[in-house]
Amino acid sequence: MSVFIIRRLLQASLVILVMSLLVFFGVNVIGNPVDILINPDFTQEQREAAIRALGLHLPIHEQYFVFLKNAVQGDLGISFVFGEPALKLIVQRMPATLELAFAALFLSIVVGIPLGVYAGLHPESIAGRTIMGASILGFSLPTFWVGIMMIMLFAVMLGWLPSTGRGDTVEVLGIHVSFLTWDGLRHLFMPALNLALLKMSLVIRLARAGTREVMHQDYVKFARAKGLSRRRVVLVHVLKNIMIPVVTILGLELGSLIAFSVVTETVFAWPGMGKLIIDSIQLLDRPVVVAYLMIIVFMFVTINLVVDVLYSLLDPRVRLQDLKE
C-alpha cells in the first residue's frame, strides 16, 4: 500500500512540475514580460533597473528556478491591478467558489437521483422519457446561455430572484457564506442551479442505468419475494446499490464543477475565483493568472490523488495491477 501511495505521490508531483514548466514558459516565452510588466514611458535607466528588480536579466532557466523557489514558499507574485499578493487574492475568493460548487453538487444529487430512479423504474412511461429527453438537453445546452435565459426569465420578466452578486453573507469561522441568510440563499439559488444542470443530467443517467440493472438482480427479486413493499425495495435495496457509482463519479466531477464555475460566475457576477481569472486574463494581470492556474492544477492533482488512493482501498486489484506494470 505504501509503495502504491509513494508512487502516486511522485507521479502527482511530476504533473505539478510539468504544469509549472508549461505555464511559466508559456507566459514568459510566448508573451514578452518586459512589454507587459514595465511602463513604456520609462527611461532607459529606469527600464534597466526594473528588469533587474524583476529578475528578467537572468537566463530563462534561472528565472524558472527563482519562480519555483518562490512558489514553494507561497509567493506567486504581486497582482498589477490590485497591488496585493496574487495568492492572497485567490484564497480570498475561494470560499465563494467552493460554496457555489458544493451547492451545485447538492442540487444535482437531490434532484438528479429521484428523477433518475423514477426514469429507471418506468423507462417506457411518458414521464420517464421526458426526464431522459431533458437530460440529453442538459448535456447539449451551453451553460452560459442557460444562465442568461434564467436571468431573463426569473430576474427580468418575473422579478422573483436577484441576478447578480452574493447577497447578505454571514461570517462562519472567518469565512463569509451566503447560504445561511434568506437573501444570500435567494442569490445562490440561480447560479447553483445553472452550474448543477450538467451534473444533474449525468446523475440522472447514472441513476437510471443503475436502477435498471439493479432491479433484475437476485437480491431485489428476493426482497420482493420476501414480501417487502415496493417502496422499501426501492428506497433501501436499490438506492443503496446505485449510490456507489454515483458517489465515485461525483467525487471526480467536483473538480470540473470548480472549473466550470468560471462560466457561471461570469454570468451571475458571483465574486469567486473564476470571475477573478477571467478579469485577470482580460486585464493581462499575469501574476494572478499564473497563480490561479497553479492553484487549480494543484487542486485537481490532489483530488485525483485522493480518488486514486480511495479506489485502491476499495478495490485492491487496482493497486496490484499498478505494481505489476
Add this chain to the structure above:
Amino acid sequence: MSPADTKMVGTKMADVSTGIPPERASPATAVETPFRRFLSDYTESPVAVVAFVALVLILLIAIFAPVISPQNPYDLAVIDIMDSRLAPGETNFAGDMTYVLGTDDQGRDMLSAIFYGLRISLGVGVASGVIALSLGLVIGLTAAYFGGKVDTLIMRTVDLQLSFPAILVALILVAVLGRGVDKIIIALVVVQWAYYTRTVRASALVERRKEYVEAATCLGLGTRHILFRHMLPNVLPPLIVVGTVQVAHAIALEATLSFLGIGLPITEPSLGLLISNGFDYMLSGKYWISFFPGVALLITIVTINLVGDRLRDVLNPRLQK
C-alpha cells in the same frame, strides 16, 4: 449529395408505410452495398433524418451567408444607428425593410448577424475538428503500431490531459497564447486531440492483430504503407462518430470562451460573441439580442449531437444484427 439522399429517404419512407422490411421490399432494385445498408439503417430513425436535413440546411446557411442574408451586417454603409435595438418584426427607419429578429445596439439586423455568426462558429469548430482528427489519427496509429514505450508515453499524456476538464485546458491555453482566431483553433485542437488519439489507438489495436495486417507484413510492405493504406480505412468509422460529437463540443466551447471575452476577437463575431453582446441589454428587457443567437447555437449543437448519436448506433458493429 442532397437530391440523392432525399430520394433514398423517400423510398425508405414508402417502405415504412407499406410495412415491409426494406431488405425484402427491394430484392431486384438494388444490390446491397455497405453504403446502401448504412443509409437504410440510418433512416430507420425519423428524428435522425430530420436532424440530418436540419444540419445540411445549417451548413448551407453558413456557406451561403453572404448571399441569403437580408443585409451585410458588417458593412457600415448599410447599417443605420437609428435602427438600433428594434424589437423583432419592426421596420427600419427608412421603411423599406423588416427586421424579423430585431436589431442589436448598432442597428444591425440580427438574422443576418446570426447567419454570419453561424459561418464563423461552424468554421472554427470544423477546422479545429479536422486538424485534431488528423493529429489524433497519426498519433493514435503510431501508438498502436509501435506499442511499448512509445505507446505508454502517448497514452499517459492522453490520460493526464483527459483528467482535466476541457474548459480548464482551454483557459490555460488562452491565458498563455492570447486572443486570435488561430490561437482559439490551437486551443480547441489541444482540447480535442486526446479523444481522437484514444479512439484511434483502441480500434487500431484490434485491427493490428487481424490477419490482413500480418499478410501485409509478410508481403514486405513498409510500416507507413501498412499504417495508412491498410489500417487507416478500418479505424475510420468509430472516428467519424467521435468527430461529430467533438465538433459539437468544440462549437460550444468556442462560444463559451467568446462569451467570457477570452475567445475570438471582436472582428470575428461568432454566435458566442453575439450572445455576449446582447447580455448587456438583457436587464433592460431587450431579450432578442442574446436569445436568437443562443437558439441558433442550440439548434446547431443539438442537430450535430443527434446525427452523431444515430451514427454511433448504426456504425457500432456490436449493435448490428
